[in-house]
Amino acid sequence: MNTLAARRTRNLGMTVVAALLILWLSDVMTTALQDTSRMSGWGLLAMIGFLAAYNLRKKLALLPLGSSASWLQLHIYIALLTAVVFGVHLNWKMPNGLVESILALLYLLVFASGVVGLFLSRSLAKRLTTRGEEVLFERIPVYRKRIQAEVEAIVFSGLEESESTAVAQFYADRLREFFLQTRNFWQHLVQSNRFRFGLLKEMQAYGRYLDESERAMMTRLVTCVEAKDDLDYQFSLQATLKYWLFIHVPLTYALLVFAALHLLLVSAFSGGVS
Numbered sequence: 001m002n003t004l005a006a007r008r009t010r011n012l013g014m015t016v017v018a019a020l021l022i023l024w025l026s027d028v029m030t031t032a033l034q035d036t037s038r039m040s041g042w043g044l045l046a047m048i049g050f051l052a053a054y055n056l057r058k059k060l061a062l063l064p065l066g067s068s069a070s071w072l073q074l075h076i077y078i079a080l081l082t083a084v085v086f087g088v089h090l091n092w093k094m095p096n097g098l099v100e101s102i103l104a105l106l107y108l109l110v111f112a113s114g115v116v117g118l119f120l121s122r123s124l125a126k127r128l129t130t131r132g133e134e135v136l137f138e139r140i141p142v143y144r145k146r147i148q149a150e151v152e153a154i155v156f157s158g159l160e161e162s163e164s165t166a167v168a169q170f171y172a173d174r175l176r177e178f179f180l181q182t183r184n185f186w187q188h189l190v191q192s193n194r195f196r197f198g199l200l201k202e203m204q205a206y207g208r209y210l211d212e213s214e215r216a217m218m219t220r221l222v223t224c225v226e227a228k229d230d231l232d233y234q235f236s237l238q239a240t241l242k243y244w245l246f247i248h249v250p251l252t253y254a255l256l257v258f259a260a261l262h263l264l265l266v267s268a269f270s271g272g273v274s
């Protein structure tokens with residue numbers, strides 16, 4: 001077993017042991033007719049506060065607060081542990097009150113978005129290396145415009161050199177829109193090549209009606225279609241990797257606001273937070 005796998009197994013093992021300890025403690029307290037909600041509530045708040053602090057840690061990257069990789073590992077295992085504390089705090093039932101229901105829903109959404117984000121960041125990062133050149137996200141529009149300019153140059157030179165407008169017609173009908181902006185976001189995300197293969201097949205079939213110089217032009221256009229499609233693939237995966245945090249982080253802030261509101265309500269109705 002390599003060291004990374006060994007570390008993961010050890011961390012996961014520790015998380016499971018901590019989860020079992022929490023469940024055991026809650027069981028003991030319930031049997032002794034002691035209230036678990038206060039302890040689990042403060043515990044959950046502290047854990048969520050730590051998870052939310054990851055955002056600050058990223059903003060204060062220059063301060064010596066430990067490596068980002070260690071924070072991420074801690075983030076994931078403590079986040080998994082919150083699920084058990086959350087269950088204990090709610091006594092494994094959805095709450096009835098409005099604020100509490102919204103709070104529980106927000107927690108579940110933050111948790112789910114974290115799990116989805118973790119899956120995406122692991123799987124998409126791997127897939128990014130499998131197709132096209134890895135490009136800087138911010139440079140993608142520049143590369144797209146470059147390919148579009150090349151395509152237009154091929155089509156216009158064809159119009160100047162030959163009487164036939166067949167290639168230009170095909171470009172106007174089938175390719176212009178494709179080169180104009182990023183396409184097939186969702187298809188790339190689910191790894192579907194249907195559009196690419198369909199278009200390339202269409203271009204091959206169209207080539208049968210062209211003369212030799214036009215066919216040479218079509219071959220150059222095919223290379224451009226492949227390059228643009230690879231660029232769209234990079235965009236789709238990189239944008240998803242970048243923007244899933246725009247769901248996870250704002251939901252975290254909403255969760256903190258509702259947690260504060262919940263605390264206020266509880267302290268108002270129980271005569272003070274002790």
Ligand code: HEM
Nearest residue numbers: 051052054055058076079080110111114115117118245252
């Ligand atoms: C339940 C409460 C949770 C809270 C309050 C929370 C909060 C946060 C915050 C504030 C960030 C920092 C984002 C940034 O500034 O870039 C973050 C990142 C992240 N979280 Fe969570 N999270 C929670 C649960 C989870 C769960 C359950 C998982 C997965 C099992 C998870 C996985 C991640 C990952 C992978 C990142 C991004 C790491 C990176 O790209 O550097 N989170 N989370």
